[in-house]
Amino acid sequence: MKGPIQMKPDHTLNGRTEHMNNTDTAARAIRSWLGIPYASAERFRRPILLPFNPVLPYDQKGPAPLQPGDNSWLEADNGFSEDCLNLNVWAPEDAGDEPLPVIVYIYGGGFERGANTQTTSNASGLAATGRAIGVSLNYRLGPFGWLSLSQYGGAFTDATNLGLQDIITALRWVQENIARFGGDPQNVTVTGHSAGAFSSIALLAAPAADGLYQRLAAFSGGASRIVPAWWAEELANTFLTELGITDDPEQLLTLDGKLLAETLVKVNPRDIGDRNGIDNTTIGIVNDHSQTGGVLADTPLRVLESGRHRDVDILFSTATNEGDWWVINATEQFDPGSIDNLVDELVTKSRIPRSRARRIVAAYDVNGRTPVEVRGALLTDYLYTLPAARAALAHAAAGGNAHLLAVGPVEGAPAVHGTEMYGIVGQQRPQHSDEQAIRDTFVRDALLDFAAGKHDRLWNSVTTEPITHGIGNPPFDPTAHAAEVLRIFAGIERP
Template identity: 60%
Template sequence: MNIDYMTSTACKIISGVRAWWGIPFATAERFRHPAIAAFDADRPYDRKGVAPIQPRAIDWLEADSGTGEDCLNLNVWAPDRPAARALPVVVYIYGGGFEHGANTQTTSNASGLAATGRVVSVSVNYRLGALGFLKLSQYGGRLAEASNLGFQDVIAALGWVKWNIAFFGGDPNNVTVFGHSAGGFQSLALLGAPSADGLYKRVGGFSGGPSRLVPASWAEELAALFLTELGIANAPERLVEMDTSLMVAALQKVGPQDIGDRNGADNRTLGLVLDGGQPGGVLHTHPMDVLAAGTHQDIDVLLSTASNDIGWWVANDLDRFNPHAIDNVTAEVARWRVPASRARSIVNTYNHGGRSPAEVRAAILTDWIYALPAARGVLAHAAAGGKAHLLMIGPADGAPAVHGTEMYALVGQDQPNRSPEQADRDTRIRDIVLDFATGEQINLWPAVTDRPVSGSVGKPPHDPAAHYTDVLNLFENIARR
């Protein structure tokens, strides 16, 4: 579409950024594939779109238009001043455990990236919970397309960007997709989805990487529990007409809620499903296998963790998270198909400095869920000839380095009441995103080669490169998928 966005009256202009809110990028019937929608450049896009249905649609969603199933919309931000050439594009995928989140919240407002004048930024919605990630395609009929639907929404959004972003001054051939937590897992999963090929040039995962994929057979077990809870095990197609509040409640009852259970070796939980060869399948290959094979060595990769990711659950959900005894932590590690003696050795490595059982568990899970896949992923990509960067985010004054500590920074927003030290850290995180997305990697630290070279921001409690190396050694030959 060869139109100068500077003449558009369909946007809002705020603080030097042009904003288009709530653009429909696709349509989808319940439990059906998304179909990419045409872009109407003359329609006003001056208010947020509908947010996805989810448990407890609370204030932090800032969902001015409410929640609903007609939620496949995206936001675009562009610098107010036109650039001499098409700008790189960043597409942000929010996290929330595949059950929460929206592009309406401040931590999805990527206007802060466009305000630098270096990029055009995009933030997309995708279906959540049973509507977006419960695998139901095995039941056929009207459910035959229901597999990884939320992930398919992300791919459809990237298709829309490919066709339309030039209108906003963006370069459709220079797109970086990055996200936090569930958004990071999806960004890296693009590598294993052939339908996404050609839609992106770089991928980045912050506290989410090439892991946490669920085998199709395990995902089908969760679906069976879900249908049984609803009393429709013999009539799954009744879901097509069912009230969404019933589905949300049922999934909360049968789906694992503990962060360890959701990320263990046998994570029969909601999330991305390895459904290649299955009805409605889209995710054909595990992203770690893609990285190792080198079939996408032309895609640059950035993987990042927070130094105390799981510390968030110690501070905010201790009643459910607390293992109460070190022996219970050892038993959990053993369930990862680790011999009992080695499980004890791993736990002993973390059990020092007067840590409580909950703090020991948090330190182990931080490395198991996030640091280990990140280190393995960048090394695999580098060995196959790709360019990969590894980062660790440490605390700053007033900002512990727990899960989500960087979410404001990732989209260039100022976290309320932040300290000067946190402001400096967050500005650096924002600039790392921009340097990566613009290809100005000369401003980053050296890419990984045969060892986990790592950049850092804030004040990690340990040398990041050394810690990643220690984690690789500690968990050597233990499968983590």
């Protein structure tokens, strides 16, 4: 890998100057470079790193990744394209001569939707504090980034975890170029929400990413949600069957891209339980270590247990009511209908013995909860709290530094999946309450302190206990709750 070009920012670079309104400081001037191409990639091929061209203006957002549905909420000013491998950089105008920590943000969206164009990917809020360089990247989505096709060979030899390969290539770009913008390539924190968090933690298991980052901060996603290789192949087969090209997969190279995106959504399981059961029958990061061109060497949790990355600091954050997003917004589809059906789900989707599944469900069937509320509370812990606590404990046991954070509700904002997305990038939710502003600012500042290695400004790290700091108004003691979740699910495997 090439070393940094220079350790002082290049103030002659083209870029747009903006003034940011910060929640606890006066307006700060920042410089932005939008839509920088970091790689090129043909359909279903690995990304090729591109050099940085300093003479271009970079004053417009780049294309967002091609994806299904109506995505006006993504603020994609320059549309959607398969040619989407671009990133944004934000730096304080008065950063000085000392290189700043770099925070690279990876958006979520179930590996199907999202972009670096949306407000909740706008890391200018981090740069506006004067304490960090913010970077937000695009990666390929849906069939283009996460459909496993390497088993077909030929033109598809590279097609495994392509979205993760995109992310790794963007981090290589950061290593080679971020010093130009005032960033320290030897102090890179990768953070993300949901799919972005799962992707951040997956870097631990990808040897190609070694040395490209020093810290990981995962919000609402831990060392879990890994897709087994057998399902990845089955989904590809189902996808080809739906398109009517099972005997001629190379037609994928020329079929309309929007058709491919919409078809994968049509055949891909939609329920959050399918997306997070022990077999994880959906798209996402594939456990491809035994496949042609595999990107992962093992699962992230096993890598943490091995201590191979004990030198990487890790922060895991979860919201106290993650699953209630689906309770509130997708009640009919999310409702199991009965407690017995919820027991059946644990048996069939996670292969938990029925007697044990009944005991697990009973632990959540309290306080007059309806079946849909029971499922929301149970899946909050099974899909988010449990993997975060287990991963943090494994990292600490191997000699690493891990912090756990629980984000609780505040006035005007319940603690559901996505509640902290604004704070991660230093933004404020429109029409926010005072409590929301305090919560979002805490998330921002905790991430900045973490990225700077200022552990003395954080709460206590995890030891042999899942020490968890709570913010907002958590409905329980976060450390005691994490310990109880570990007890409830003791011995239950999570992928």
